[in-house]
Amino acid sequence: MEVTLFHNCTILTMDSYDSExxxxxxxxxxxxxxxxxxxxxxxxxxxxxxKRLGSGETISLREIDLNGACIVPGFIDAxxxxxxxxxxxxxxxxxxxxxxxxxxxxxxxxxxxxGEGQWVVGFDLMEDIFEKPEERRFPNRYDLDEISSxxxxxxxxxxxxxxxxxxxxxxxIGIDKSNVAEKAVEAGEIKVDExxxxxxxxTEAATAIPLGFMPLPDLQRFLDAGRIxxxxxxxxxxxxCGGVVQLGEExxxxxxxxFEIPLIQGLIREGLIEQDFVFYVITTQxxxxxxxxxxxxxxxxxxxxxxVGGIKRFADGTFGAFTAAxxxxxxxxxxxxxxxxxxxxESLFEIIKExxxxxxxxxxxxxxxxxxxxxxxxxxxxxxxxNSGEGARFRIEHASVLTPDVIxxxxxxxxxxVCQPMFIDSEYTWLEKRLGPERIKxxxxxxxxxxxxxxxxxxxxxxxxxAKVLKALQVCVTRNGFIPEQAITITEALKMFTLNAAxxxxxxxxxxxxxxxxxxDFVILERNPKSVPPNxxxxxxxxxxxxxxxxxxxxx
Numbered sequence: 197m198e199v200t201l202f203h204n205c206t207i208l209t210m211d212s213y214d215s216e217x218x219x220x221x222x223x224x225x226x227x228x229x230x231x232x233x234x235x236x237x238x239x240x241x242x243x244x245x246x247k248r249l250g251s252g253e254t255i256s257l258r259e260i261d262l263n264g265a266c267i268v269p270g271f272i273d274a275x276x277x278x279x280x281x282x283x284x285x286x287x288x289x290x291x292x293x294x295x296x297x298x299x300x301x302x303x304x305x306x307x308x309x310x311g312e313g314q315w316v317v318g319f320d321l322m323e324d325i326f327e328k329p330e331e332r333r334f335p336n337r338y339d340l341d342e343i344s345s346x347x348x349x350x351x352x353x354x355x356x357x358x359x360x361x362x363x364x365x366x367x368x369i370g371i372d373k374s375n376v377a378e379k380a381v382e383a384g385e386i387k388v389d390e391x392x393x394x395x396x397x398x399t400e401a402a403t404a405i406p407l408g409f410m411p412l413p414d415l416q417r418f419l420d421a422g423r424i425x426x427x428x429x430x431x432x433x434x435x436x437c438g439g440v441v442q443l444g445e446e447x448x449x450x451x452x453x454x455f456e457i458p459l460i461q462g463l464i465r466e467g468l469i470e471q472d473f474v475f476y477v478i479t480t481q482x483x484x485x486x487x488x489x490x491x492x493x494x495x496x497x498x499x500x501x502x503x504v505g506g507i508k509r510f511a512d513g514t515f516g517a518f519t520a521a522x523x524x525x526x527x528x529x530x531x532x533x534x535x536x537x538x539x540x541x542e543s544l545f546e547i548i549k550e551x552x553x554x555x556x557x558x559x560x561x562x563x564x565x566x567x568x569x570x571x572x573x574x575x576x577x578x579x580x581x582x583n584s585g586e587g588a589r590f591r592i593e594h595a596s597v598l599t600p601d602v603i604x605x606x607x608x609x610x611x612x613x614v615c616q617p618m619f620i621d622s623e624y625t626w627l628e629k630r631l632g633p634e635r636i637k638x639x640x641x642x643x644x645x646x647x648x649x650x651x652x653x654x655x656x657x658x659x660x661x662x663a664k665v666l667k668a669l670q671v672c673v674t675r676n677g678f679i680p681e682q683a684i685t686i687t688e689a690l691k692m693f694t695l696n697a698a699x700x701x702x703x704x705x706x707x708x709x710x711x712x713x714x715x716x717d718f719v720i721l722e723r724n725p726k727s728v729p730p731n732x733x734x735x736x737x738x739x740x741x742x743x744x745x746x747x748x749x750x751x752x
Contacts, residue, residue: 198256199223199240200745203233205262206724210269210694210709214687220267222716223255225744230710265739266724268690269710270435270717271665272697274614275559275593275655278425278439278473279456280356282463284659285421286413290321290351295331300343303351307344315365315410316347320659322354324516324626332626335360336387337396350406354622355660358517359403361396369409379405383510383538385519399517400538412455415462422463426470430741430749432664433719436472438614438655438701440508440559443479443488457488464495464502470748472717474505474701476559480543482507482550505701506557508593509547510538512567515623515630520564520596527632535564541574548578548590557589557702559614565597565638572605579609591700594619594657597631597638598645607648612700614653615640617668617689618661624678636679642672643682653700654692665693669725670733686725686733716745 200222207217209230219236221229221243229239244255288306293299299321307316326332340349340362348365352358366372371379376386376394384402387395398406413421429437441456463469477488489504513519518526518533525532544560551558562571575590592606595613606613620640628636645652654672656663672689675682698708707715722737741749 197224197253198258199228199243200258200260201236201240202260202262202267202720203236205265205267205720207267207710208269208687208690208724208726209711210691211711212695212709217710220710220718222742222745225716225746227710227712227714227716229712262720266721267710268433268719268721268725269694269708270719270741270743271433271693272436272438272654272701272708273429273434273656273658273663273665273693274438274653274697274700275476275616276437276439276658276663277441277660278437279441279459281659281663282418282421282425282459283413283456284319285424286417288318290318291354293321294325294327296326296335296339299335299351303340303343303349307347307349310347312346314347316344316349317352317410318350319352320354321351322516322622324623334358334397337361337363337366337394340365340396348409350410352403352407353516355514355516357403357514357519358397358399359406360398361406363396365406365409366394366396369406371405381405383536400513400519418459419463419466419468422459422466423468426463426468427749429663430470430743431738431751432666433721433738433741433749434471434663434665435717435719435741435743435748436474436698436701436703436707438505438697439473439475441475441477443477443481443484457491461491461495464492464497470743472501472707472743474503474703476505476508476557478508480509480547482547482554482556485551485554485556500706504556506559507547507551508559508561509544511544511560511562511571512537512564514563515596515627521562521567521570522564522597522635523566523569524635526630528629534566537567537570541570545574545578548574549582552578552582557591559591559593561593563594563596565599565602565635568592568595568598568602572602572609572611575609575611576605589700589702593655595645596640597635598641599638600644603641603644603648603650606645607650612651612653613645614655614697614700615642615645615692616655616657616661617642617671617692618656618664620675620678621667621671622661624676627678639679640675641679641682642684642688646684646688651696651699652692653697654689655697664734666725666736666738667734668693670730673730673733686730690725716742718742 203219209215219233229236247253349362384400387397492502512521519535521535562568591612669689695708698704720739
């Protein structure tokens with residue numbers, strides 16, 4: 197057994213004082229000392245002597261000279277979708293598509309590889325970045341018919357809230373003009389044209405209809421994808437995640453809900469998941485959380501590795517699908533759409549109360565200004581009904597458009613906001629067209645949130661966005677020039693993905709900062725993020741990622 201000393205480095209502890217240090221010692225999965233090298237060496241000597249006297253163990257010392265590198269706490273992504281992330285890795289990515297010619301070429305190639313009648317599937321399309329402005333619309337059945345009439349074709353948008361299928365897929369699904377009204381679902385749309393013909397486009401909860409017909413990949417493809425998933429997270433410096441998972445068939449991923457939790461548990465049994473997870477379950481039945489929690493405990497993989505944190509619900513949709521709930525219509529919506537709510541107030545109110553009664557957190561997705569006002573008012577109502585105390589830590593996920601009155605109320609109520617800086621990176625070129633010059637001032641207002649004293653936690657919403665934390669930190673600081681007055685410092689950005697994210701998960705006492713007694717989760721960076729130009733933060737090389745004292749990543 198040994199103590200490991202890391203020295204000749206800069207350590208950004210991210211503690212409540214934003215302290216810096218030059219050395220750190222770890223033993224097994226814990227930090228035993230952080231400070232100057234002299235202080236840490238003194239503590240190591242005391243620790244080794246205590247061990248010798250207490251148990252007779254001889255503890256050796258291993259020293260690692262970091263040659264001026266920088267240590268930061270292990271990054272925490274407070275909101276991602278691990279099952280969908282893994283599922284995406286078994287499908288064809290459309291993330292680089294720049295127009296319809298490109299889209300058709302890629303999917304025609306996929307069709308040629310498929311056997312007779314097999315589905316042709318492409319995920320992660322973002323039509324708002326197509327090079328030709330006239331092509332910046334989501335495809336419909338007629339566009340996809342040009343790809344294949346012999347294979348069902350399905351395309352899913354970047355945000356996962358809208359998909360389209362071709363005519364053959366509609367036939368397989370069993371939807372046509374005569375029955376489209378019967379197939380309608382609450383909190384979702386099956387789009388039709390002026391003649392009442394289905395266009396092949398499905399939004400929000402309705403996406404589960406076509407997605408439910410997709411055949412699932414085989415087990416080996418899932419295992420391979422799961423291994424890559426965890427390795428990728430480690431390469432980004434991520435050691436803990438808030439994982440949103442589905443229970444049953446509910447939600448935008450259709451069939452994913454039937455296999456997502458069993459898939460993740462299978463990967464855990466195989467030892468393929470290196471990170472810690474706090475899971476948030478998409479369900480309307482809070483009582484089911486105890487059963488899910490028990491199923492993870494039965495895996496027997498170590499204390500605190502895989503926990504169940506609470507329930508995830510949806511208030512509205514997204515900007516990309518025109519389904520975010522807004523007070524005024526989207527500026528570029530031909531139908532003058534204001535979006536819509538995904539549920540009714542009384543149902544959500546009862547779920548929140550029941551979730552708290554069971555001792556779990558509640559997370560609510562809210563994008564539009566109307567949705568965020570509605571959720572805050574709902575939380576305010578709940579807090580008058582139940583004695584939430586410190587333990588509730590009600591959260592709003594995304595919190596994209598926040599008016600000043602909402603920010604004030606969020607601060608007063610102690611609500612945690614979990615936001616995704618990479619939304620800015622993918623939306624900044626087109627979002628003003630969708631929201632207009634006035635509303636855009638209230639979009640992703642990180643500076644205002646922090647100045648109001650609100651806990652702002654960082655997340656990716658992967659696979660919707662990249663999980664690369666260093667890129668997200670850069671966006672926080674530069675905002676790509678998007679509403680620059682809402683930029684924050686690199687220290688504040690780091691806190692979003694360390695101590696604040698740990699707080700959002702209810703784990704700030706054991707991780708999120710580098711302090712004696714906390715878990716030895718940390719990242720070694722080639723350079724100090726505080727000392728590089730803001731537009732070069734994403735270029736910093738990750739030299740190693742440690743999870744509970746064990747190195748889980750080093751560059752090839």
